[in-house]
Amino acid sequence: MNDERDISPARLNAMRDALAEHVASEPVRAHRTRRRRVLIGSVLSLVAVGGVAIAGLRVLAPAEVVDTSIAMCASEARRNADGGFDGTAVAMSEPFNPGVPTDALELCTLMWEQGAFEPDFDPLSVPPEDPFPVPPLTVCVAPDGTAVVVPSDAPEICTALQLAPVAATTGPR
Known part of the structure; x- marks a missing residue:
């Protein structure tokens, strides 16, 4: 099993820097992903509500006996x-x-x-x-x-x- 003694100090510092960079950027990615999901959900909801409203107006609109x-x-x-x-x-x-x-x-x-x-x-x-x-x-x-x-x-x-x-x-x- 590897532990810190088998990893060179330069490699260990590079791994720590990569991990720190990943952790620092993660909340931004999560926020972007959440914002994108909310935006897509909102657009789909508006399309669904609009479709139902248009269908309802079509049924409810007065018509002529033909x-x-x-x-x-x-x-x-x-x-x-x-x-x-x-x-x-x-x-x-x-x-x-x-x-x-x-x-x-x-x-x-x-x-x-x-x-x-x-x-x-x-x-x-x-x-x-x-x-x-x-x-x-x-x-x-x-x-x-x-x-x-x-x-x-x-x-x-x-x-x-x-x-x-x-x-x-x-x-x-």
Whole structure:
């Protein structure tokens, strides 16, 4: 085993100087490394927060109903596990469903009045003389541009259901 007697004094002094230099520069390196890690972490956090904010604005931004051939009349203001809604999709365009209102809100209101969302509803029965009560209804826009009418009067219901509110420039169609 080597000890100090086997090492020349010049070599021993060189080793001590190298060790002293390394120890003296170590806090600066650790500080630089820590500062670099904090800076990289901060930049990545800002990018992540910005991405979430942009995605949130895209979902929350008002949109226009572009597909007026079909509408979704939801029976509840909640989404199913598969992302869909309980209720029914109704064709609104003339060739497919003549005589049916072309306004999604009007169509879904008519369905509520006829009892289409009642548990014992029979589609082949004669509509009732007294209309069923209609809850407040809100029109939202699905990502594919179709109207989704949900039973709620809460202004934020579209956002809560991850749908876009209807843009002010368009009517609820």
